[in-house]
Amino acid sequence: MSFVDPSDLGLLPTFRRLLRLWRDQWRLGVFGLACSLAYTLISTAIPVLIQQAIDRSIVHHAQPLWPYLAIIAGLAALRAVVNFNRRYATARIGVRIEARMRELLYQAYLRYPRGFYDRHPTGQVLSRATNDLYPIRYFIGWGFVQGMQSLMMITAAAVVLTVVDARLALYTAVAMPPITVLALRFARRVAPISRQVQERKGDVTEAADEAVVGIEMVQTFGREDDVRGRFGEKAEGVRSTVLRQAGVESRHLPGLYYLPALSIAAVLFFGGRQVIGGHLSIGQFVLFETLLLQLVWPLEALGWITNLAQRALASAGRSFAWLEGIEALPEPARPRRLPAGRLDVRFERVSFAYGGEADVLHDLDLTIEPGEIVAVCGPTGAGKTSLLNLLPRFYDPTAGRVRLGGVDARDVPIAELRASVALVTQRPVLFSVPLRENLTAGREEADWDEVLAACRAAGVDSFGPSLPEGYETLIGERGVNLSGGQRQRVALARALVTGARVVVLDDPLSAVDTFTERQLVARLRPALAGRTVLVATQRLSTVWIADRAVVLLDGRIVESGRPAELVRAGGPFATLFGDEVVAA
Template sequence: MSAPAVPKKNQPGEEPTPQRLPSGGQRGSGPSWPGPGMPAERSMSFGPSARRLLGRLRPHRLPLIGVVALAVLGVGLNVIGPRVLGHATDLIFAGVLGRQLEPGTTTEAAAAAARAAGNDSFADIITRMGVVPGTGIDSAALARVLLLALALYVAASLLIWAQGWLLTGMVQRTVHRLREDVAAKLNRLPLPYFDRQPRGELLSRVTNDIDNISISLQQTLSQLLTGLLTVVGVLAMMFWISPVLALIALVAVPLSVLVTQQIAKRSQPRFVAQWTHTAELNGQIEEAFTGHELVKAFGRQRAVQTSFAAKNEELFQASFGAQFISGIIMPAMMFIGNLSYVAIAVVGGLRVASGTMTLGDVQAFIQYSRQFTQPLTQLAAMMNLLQSGVASAERVFAVLDAEEQTPEPAVPARLTAPRGRVAFEHVSFRYTPDKPLIENLSLTAEPGQTVAIVGPTGAGKTTLVNLVLRFYELNAGRITLDGVDITGLRRDDLRGRIGMVLQDTWLFTGTIRENIAYGRPDATEEEILAAARATFVDRFVRSLPDGYDTVIDEEGSNISAGERQLITIARAFLAEPSLLILDEATSSVDTRTEVLLQRAMAALRSDRTSFVIAHRLSTIRDADLILMMVDGRIVEQGSHDELLAADGPYAGLHRSQFTQGRPTESEPVPAP
């Protein structure tokens, strides 16, 4: 059995949720969403959102441990490298100095001679570096040191590469699971949530924002980890070499943190606004191009362009502010780093001249100072990307945190022998708390009975059948199916017994055969063809070049509106549901096809309960029971002949459709 598609259209007049016009405006009452000129949603604090996003990495503990271990080893080898190269510099410098001294003397004698000549600094340099007078550069020792440095850097690169490979897999699996969670969440959300959300806005959260999270995690986590480890390792080496120079380098840290915090605090709300306006712009573009024929027919191109330009300008302002403000971090950090570098170079040079440090130590320290400021600068540069990712995460978390539909019963009821008896018992429902629509309604549809529901627009006809499908929950009363309260059934079980044909047809991208078999994928070819013949789909499909293999998109642009509706009727015919709902199912077909379809649907409705919503009374003359609804109440019920004989609202509606005269004063004027 098939589970019917959720109605695509808003319910006309029944406390509808807003619909966005192609021009960007809105119609209807009820909940609203940000439009042009409205403020963007408020940002959550950066810290909790970032922690929640990183918390999604917990299931990958083992790869995460491997990533950290590889990063520690790789960064550790990189940190040792400058110290080894500093030793190579000392070997070269000692060789140059030794060649200038008189051979045959000892280091202590050369130092004593320098002090006797009043050159104490040179004597300290000779002593500290262990210069051997008369010898040049020790090529063998230098070669061993350089090979060691090469091996360290090669090993470090391999370890960092392996760490990146593990991290990529971990991040992509995390994002994969996030997409699955969002998809599962969407299936658990009630229909009113989708009524309140513009389709383009929701699509942007599910696609653009999750892609942005993936990019942000991939590019920032690796640099954050290696950057922090580099800072710690380099800092340790700097204190080992020279605590004085290390303290000079540390002065830049609190200044850098303060600058980064102040800039990030101002840029984060703008990143949230950027992605909010991006989603709203996507929504406008999606609806404008989906309804481009309507836009042109009503001459609304200029209004659409104006609305687009306004929202595009808002996106430009938010994006410019976010990128410009966050972009200040990089030059600010470079400026602070250069100040630190100059201070270290000056003080280090003085200490070499005084003989308290070797040239190789100063060289290594300068490299460490660069390694120390570089990750800080990179981390600052990553802040704009990180903030953008966290802003997207907030929007995705808003979907994951949305209130879900009422949970399924712990011990669901089962229908062992479904007959199709539907009973409304004192049912009350309203879309918004302050505007009642249906109040204390009771009715019973017996098995095999065809119940037609008629009335003016906004009377509550479509709402009535939506309540049977549990697209919305009741405010009071209950609905039973074969004596079982439908809230005691699993939604899939309930909807799997109901077939629905909507006024607004909905087809999925695929072949005509696949669309007919959508509600019953295991149907045989013979059953599909039988359903197509019974609903007159076969008649036009045979004329198509590819027949039942003709591929149609979700809009069904390569077939007519009437042909699309025939396919949806064939889909319901094939599913063989025990309860059938037809919502203006023949509104898009011609008169001759409608007559043929009436016969097909009569066969379809046989031996099953059917609810038929109709505006054209000619389609429901043979209904077993006709309900006349006005303002959510059943004002009349009976057969066609009985209601005509009663000369009430139904008779007035009938005369307004089948006579040329105007309704009398005693007759209600049908709503347009």
């Protein structure tokens, strides 16, 4: 299934694509780089001016001091403005590119076929559009320009110091290589550990989640100590990893902090002797110290930036691979409209397999007449859900075709097809919006009376009005949690509201209690009148909703007929429902 799981892009292609995104923001980018250059020049000029002020005005009184000070203050003000602009401009590029990548990914998510979601767990899909984007944002919004600025600062300082005293410059730069090495090493070592800290925290979440969700079992069996022990182990895992991280920090950070002292000592020792010997002025001595101290951060930053660049390229490589390597469900080249009126559904010699695996459906023929309700029965894993999923084109058959009203489903524009096929999935998904909006999700302009009628048919009326705010009650994690049975009923009503001509129900009442199920079966039949319905079920009580039942075994239809006839026939259908049938 390589088409839903493409391999990550290499470094160069990724870099080219990032560059293309960056080019959209080139004005800001060039502006940011120009500011960096200005910042570097001013930051080098200020220490030089201080040196001049000390030598010519303070020590020797050759010139008045105030012009120097005025220029320094003026340059500092200018630098503040330049620095603001550099930070703000580059940060905006990062933020924009992050938002753009996220937008592209989300757009793509909405188009991706089911196969993609079978393959990739929700957490992975989610983090690729959230956490994975941060390295990209920081690299583009900070790292890239900061890196260029670091190089400029190092060059400028090297030029100035060499001009003043080349040999002293060589001696006093003694701390700079170890700072660079230490910073690089720290960035390389701390990154995997902080990832491990995140993983350990994930373990804690998992243990907490399990204990909280399963609390009734835990308390009933008196296993509190057990889960406490387990949780304690996970918490200990976080602690030891955090302490390991602190260990790495303690081996590197103080070094970064105190290594510059080597350079200061070198300036004192060698520079001091030069001053004593009269080869260096006291102002130049200060210039050496100031410029060397000023280099510490740019050097450290280089360490961070190389690391950040690697992470950014890696995660951008994964994102681009998804954006370019995964194909959405193709729209028909020559679209055809569905005919008006009731639709028949024909599965013609349909075979289906999930990407490269064994066939789930074999050469299957099934016709559902316009307005007919057909129940698909069969044990778990017989292929019921796979069959149903072919109708809204969640998947396409690997052989044969599915026709609605005589038209191949693949020739109908996807939006039109899906507007004509209403679906209730096995585990219904409701959205975190008010109940009313959930009900009208498939047809927003639906008349409220129609919605209420659908609610009556689907049994939403028995609990909807008594929710805290009735049909306006917010559903979901931030609002009211409905039970599985209630969610199924809302999903059922939602499907009825659409007015779709074909309705596909995947075990729609499986979580509804037995009493309610009986009532609903009686009410649903009239509500479904006139529509072509395919309903999969494992309950005999739901089969009674259908005009005809077919039994699916190992991807083939082995029996078909009116439910009552099938009961008497004593074939696979009767075996499937066993005692339930015998009891009758």
